[in-house]
Amino acid sequence: MKKFINDPNDVVAEALAGLAAAHPELRVDPAERYVARSDAPHAGKVALVSGGGSGHEPLHGGFVGAGMLDAACPGEVFTSPVPDQILAATKAVDGGAGVVHVVKNYTGDVMNFKMAAELAADEGVTVETVLVDDDIAVQDSTWTAGRRGTGATLLVEKIAGALAEEGGKLGEVAAIGREVNAASASFAYALTAGTTPAAGRPGFDLPDDEIEVGVGIHGEPGRRREKLRPARELVRSALDAILEAKPIDSGDRVIVLVNGLGGTPLIELYLVYGEVATVLAERGVEISRRLVGNYVTSLDMAGLSITVTRVTDEMLRLFDAPVRTPGLRWGA
Amino acid sequence: MKKFINDPNDVVAEALAGLAAAHPELRVDPAERYVARSDAPHAGKVALVSGGGSGHEPLHGGFVGAGMLDAACPGEVFTSPVPDQILAATKAVDGGAGVVHVVKNYTGDVMNFKMAAELAADEGVTVETVLVDDDIAVQDSTWTAGRRGTGATLLVEKIAGALAEEGGKLGEVAAIGREVNAASASFAYALTAGTTPAAGRPGFDLPDDEIEVGVGIHGEPGRRREKLRPARELVRSALDAILEAKPIDSGDRVIVLVNGLGGTPLIELYLVYGEVATVLAERGVEISRRLVGNYVTSLDMAGLSITVTRVTDEMLRLFDAPVRTPGLRWGA
Numbered sequence: 001m002k003k004f005i006n007d008p009n010d011v012v013a014e015a016l017a018g019l020a021a022a023h024p025e026l027r028v029d030p031a032e033r034y035v036a037r038s039d040a041p042h043a044g045k046v047a048l049v050s051g052g053g054s055g056h057e058p059l060h061g062g063f064v065g066a067g068m069l070d071a072a073c074p075g076e077v078f079t080s081p082v083p084d085q086i087l088a089a090t091k092a093v094d095g096g097a098g099v100v101h102v103v104k105n106y107t108g109d110v111m112n113f114k115m116a117a118e119l120a121a122d123e124g125v126t127v128e129t130v131l132v133d134d135d136i137a138v139q140d141s142t143w144t145a146g147r148r149g150t151g152a153t154l155l156v157e158k159i160a161g162a163l164a165e166e167g168g169k170l171g172e173v174a175a176i177g178r179e180v181n182a183a184s185a186s187f188a189y190a191l192t193a194g195t196t197p198a199a200g201r202p203g204f205d206l207p208d209d210e211i212e213v214g215v216g217i218h219g220e221p222g223r224r225r226e227k228l229r230p231a232r233e234l235v236r237s238a239l240d241a242i243l244e245a246k247p248i249d250s251g252d253r254v255i256v257l258v259n260g261l262g263g264t265p266l267i268e269l270y271l272v273y274g275e276v277a278t279v280l281a282e283r284g285v286e287i288s289r290r291l292v293g294n295y296v297t298s299l300d301m302a303g304l305s306i307t308v309t310r311v312t313d314e315m316l317r318l319f320d321a322p323v324r325t326p327g328l329r330w331g332a
Numbered sequence: 333m334k335k336f337i338n339d340p341n342d343v344v345a346e347a348l349a350g351l352a353a354a355h356p357e358l359r360v361d362p363a364e365r366y367v368a369r370s371d372a373p374h375a376g377k378v379a380l381v382s383g384g385g386s387g388h389e390p391l392h393g394g395f396v397g398a399g400m401l402d403a404a405c406p407g408e409v410f411t412s413p414v415p416d417q418i419l420a421a422t423k424a425v426d427g428g429a430g431v432v433h434v435v436k437n438y439t440g441d442v443m444n445f446k447m448a449a450e451l452a453a454d455e456g457v458t459v460e461t462v463l464v465d466d467d468i469a470v471q472d473s474t475w476t477a478g479r480r481g482t483g484a485t486l487l488v489e490k491i492a493g494a495l496a497e498e499g500g501k502l503g504e505v506a507a508i509g510r511e512v513n514a515a516s517a518s519f520a521y522a523l524t525a526g527t528t529p530a531a532g533r534p535g536f537d538l539p540d541d542e543i544e545v546g547v548g549i550h551g552e553p554g555r556r557r558e559k560l561r562p563a564r565e566l567v568r569s570a571l572d573a574i575l576e577a578k579p580i581d582s583g584d585r586v587i588v589l590v591n592g593l594g595g596t597p598l599i600e601l602y603l604v605y606g607e608v609a610t611v612l613a614e615r616g617v618e619i620s621r622r623l624v625g626n627y628v629t630s631l632d633m634a635g636l637s638i639t640v641t642r643v644t645d646e647m648l649r650l651f652d653a654p655v656r657t658p659g660l661r662w663g664a
Contacts, residue, residue, distance in 0.1 A: 002523040002543070004600040004636060006562040015599045018606030022624050057598035191334040194597075211334070230338040262597040265526075265632050266389035267347045268336040274350030292354050292658075294626070300597050302632065304336060326624075329662055 001200040003300075008197035012054045012076055019061055023326050026064055033081070034089035035061040036071040041095040046164040046173045047071070049089050050102040050157060052109050053078040055196065055299045056217060058327030059153060065325030066332060068161035069102075077196050077299070078218045080108035086116035090125060098126040098170035100177060102157055104149025105133035128170055130177035132156055134184040134307065136245035137214025137222045148216050151259045151296050151307035152184035155319070158328065162318035180315060185246040186257075186307040187238040188222070190215035194262060194299030213237075217261070217298045217305075231268075235275035238306050243283065248310050250284030255319060257290070257307040262297035264304050269293065276306060288316055295327065333532040335632075340529035344386045344408055351393055355658050358396055365413070366421035367393040368403040373427040378496040378505045379403070381421050382434040382489060384441050385410040387528065387631045388549060390659030391485060397657030398664060400493035401434075409528050409631070410550045412440035418448035422457060430458040430502035432509060434489055436481030437465035460502055462509035464488055466516040466639060468577035469546025469554045480548050483591045483628050483639035484516035487651070490660065494653035512647060517578040518589075518639040519570040520554070522547035526594060526631030545569075549593070549630045549637075563600075567607035570638050575615065580642050582616030587651060589622070589639040594629035596636050601625065608638060620648055627659065 005011050019035065020028035027038045034051075041047065050060045051073030060072035070093035073081035090099050099120065103113045110131070117127035134152035141148055160177035168176070190212040193202035203219035206212060211234075214222025248254060258273045260266070273292045280287055288311060296305070311319070322331030337343050351367065352360035359370045366383075373379065382392045383405030392404035402425035405413035422431050431452065435445045442463070449459035466484035473480055492509035500508075522544040525534035535551035538544060543566075546554025580586060590605045592598070605624045612619055620643060628637070643651070654663030 002540070002560055002634065004521075004523075004563045004566065004596065004604050006564055006603075011599065011603060014606055015603040018602035018604065018609070018624070020606075021609040022602065022605050022622050055597075055599060057602070062598070189336075191336075208334070228334055231336045232338055234336065263595045263632060263634075264336065265387075265594040265629055266394070266626070267343065267387060267631070270350035270354065270389070271338075271343060271347040272336050272350065273354050274346055274352075277350070277353035290354050292350070294598070297597055299599070300595060300634065302334065302595075324662075330656075330664070332663070 001195055003197060005197055011197045012074060016074065032088040033085045034071050034073045035064050036089065036093055037064060040070045040093040043095045044097050045095045046097045046168060046170050047093040047095055047099045048102060048157065048161050048164055049093060049099055051081040051086060052104050053080060056297050059296045062327030063157050063325045067165045067321055067323035068157050068325050068328065077198065080106065080112050083112045083115040083119060086113055087119045090116060090120045090127065091123065094125045098128065100160060100174050101127055101129045102153065102177060103129055103131050104153055105131050105146055106143045107145060108143065126170060128174035130156060130160065130174055130181065132181050134181060134186045135216065136185045136241060137187055141216055142220040143218065150188065150217050151186040151257050151305045152181055152309060154257065154295050155184060155255060155309050156180045158323060159315050159318045162321035180309060184307055184309040185242040186305050187241050188215050188303060188305035189213060189234055190301055190303035192263065192302040193219045194301035196299065215303060217296060219298060219301065231272050232275045235272060236279055239276065239279050242308050248285060248308060252310050253286045253288040255289045255309045255311055256287050258292045259296050259305045259307065260294040261301040261303035261305065262294060263300040263302035266293065269304060272304060289319055333527055335529060337529055343529045344406060348406065364420040365417045366403050366405045366424065367396050368421065368424055369396055372402045372425040375427045376429050377427045378429045378500060378502050379425040379427055379431045380434060380489065380493050380496055381425060381431055383413040383418060384436050385412060388629050391628045394659030395489050395657050399497045399653055399655035400489050400657050400660065409530065412438065412444050415444045415447040415451060418445055419451045422448060422452045422459065423455065426457045430460065432492060432506050433459055433461045434485065434509060435461055435463050436485055437463050437478055438475045439477060440475065458502060460506035462488060462492065462506055462513065464513050466513060466518045467548065468517045468573060469519055473548055474552040475550065482520065482549050483518045483589050483637045484513055484641060486589065486627050487516060487587060487641050488512045490655060491647050491650045494650035512641060516639055516641040517574040518637050519573050520547050520635060520637035521545060521566055522593065522633055522635035524595065524634040525551045526633035528631065547635060549628060551630060551633065563604055564607045567604060568611055571608065571611050574640050580617060580640060584642050585618045585620040587621045587641045587643055588619050590624045591628055591637045591639065592626040593633040593635035593637065594626060595632040595634040601636060604636060621651055
């Protein structure tokens with residue numbers, strides 16, 4: 001294993017120390033293991049808290065800031081955060097108007113966020129949960145009952161975060177988060193596996209000419225393995241699957257996310273975005289906004305995911321609202 | 333070779349098509365091969381033009397936009413843009429106040445930008461050139477006489493671009509660009525080589541436990557190969573080399589760039605930034621601003637570079653000015 005690390009056991013703690021040093025506008029609590037806005041809590045504002053295993057950076061810590069998350073709880077690499085950690089973050093950012101938990105649909109995450117929400121309720125903090133399960137590649141997977149949560153998490157956090165920032169109430173913020181998730185579908189390909197610091201070797205092996213079709217962000221198996229094909233064919237297959245799974249039709253407007261999984265360079269992501277734009281234009285689907293980059297990653301995995309979210313005027317307005325986080329920033 | 337591409341010969345053209353589709357605020361000329369601000373030229377504004385081989389994305393096309401470059405000329409992968417291409421871009425964005433060429437110090441780039449500047453002069457466009465040669469690892473290298481231009485290019489383009497945006501004159505914009513370069517030093521490590529689409533295999537081989545110390549952004553050899561060491565030792569060695577090469581002392585303020593070379597995940601870059609912050613604090617050097625991410629890459633190379641730029645109040649003010657490009661955005 002070749003990585004820029006010290007002791008493999010210290011990677012998450014040391015990366016958090018680096019995040020804290022780099023971003024004075026964030027407050028990192030090394031003992032309770034959460035990242036929060038320095039200016040939280042905001043009295044009367046609904047707070048957003050997310051979290052999950054580390055190794056998906058900038059998700060989630062890199063999306064803490066004005067207009068997006070109030071706090072994030074990073075677990076160990078590919079490991080759910082624990083209930084105490086989530087509870088501490090929830091209480092730290094609660095401004096009295098309730099807290100929305102944005103939870104990717106993995107069994108451990110769901111269980112631990114649920115427990116934290118119950119503990120928070122015991123202490124008088126109302127929590128609403130938005131479950132993200134946008135990955136339409138497989139129905140159940142290694143660590144999931146039901147569909148996995150992947151790229152759409154970013155859009156849920158951005159759009160619900162914007163509504164919270166402008167004063168949306170708890171039920172409204174949770175509702176739009178759920179709407180964004182319901183309107184989203186994602187599909188991923190892996191060329192290589194990521195290597196966790198603890199394991200020291202790739203999570204799976206792929207022959208030199210094969211790809212994993214429908215891979216998960218922890219390297220979970222997808223639908224099948226197949227020979228590598230040209231990008232334009234892979235894009236067409238992914239969009240066929242996405243448009244079959246969600247009712248996205250001619251005349252609809254969408255946000256597209258072409259997301260690198262950590263080891264894929266931007267030149268390939270832009271090439272792929274060009275193919276996505278071509279196919280969606282053929283289908284009469286209008287791309288109103290798009291993001292191209294590494295947002296929801298899987299360590300150093302060479303791979304990418306495509307997320308398509310059918311949007312309303314209100315979602316677009318909230319997507320365009322100012323955001324100021326380490327991983328996503330505009331208008332501020 | 334596993335990449336998300338179609339024909340290896342079409343990668344640059346197709347990635348540019350994707351960039352154009354993703355960013356309506358940019359104008360991509362597929363025939364002349366340049367990327368320009370859609371709203372260029374601006375009458376009376378000094379224009380900034382850069383360029384170089386492709387494979388370093390977001391550099392340079394991703395840094396075209398308000399507050400940074402007016403145009404960029406991407407060559408083929410790791411290949412200089414040609415004089416005609418640079419000339420076309422220069423004329424396209426000239427607003428009558430002259431054009432600054434930001435040129436990384438590689439023999440082909442220097443020669444072709446020089447020829448383009450002479451051709452532009454023949455057509456009445458005054459060009460000033462800012463040469464970037466911040467990589468202090470080696471004196472001469474595979475494609476360079478003198479030091480190579482790497483991470484500091486981003487800071488030159490940001491700071492000089494901001495001065496141009498607010499009305500700086502040709503001589504002033506070029507002067508601050510040169511000042512930023514002179515105040516900058518970079519040093520890089522590679523864990524693996526990048527693979528060009530044309531070659532189809534890694535540019536060099538490294539044993540499983542070795543790194544290239546002082547690698548260039550095209551995979552050029554550095555100072556030596558050595559066994560992989562913990563990140564904290566690599567950071568200390570790099571900063572020793574940087575602070576020995578440039579007069580950066582206790583009490584100085586700096587901008588730090590911890591830059592991934594394409595295949596290194598953000599969790600490692602933040603861990604490394606934490607080590608950089610520790611070492612510079614020991615030396616009494618104040619980090620006034622920092623960037624952590626993939627900005628000046630080498631395809632899918634696993635590696636990173638550290639750039640340190642000693643700054644003045646004026647440089648910080650210009651660094652903080654609004655910028656709106658695909659690869660760097662704040663305040664707008």
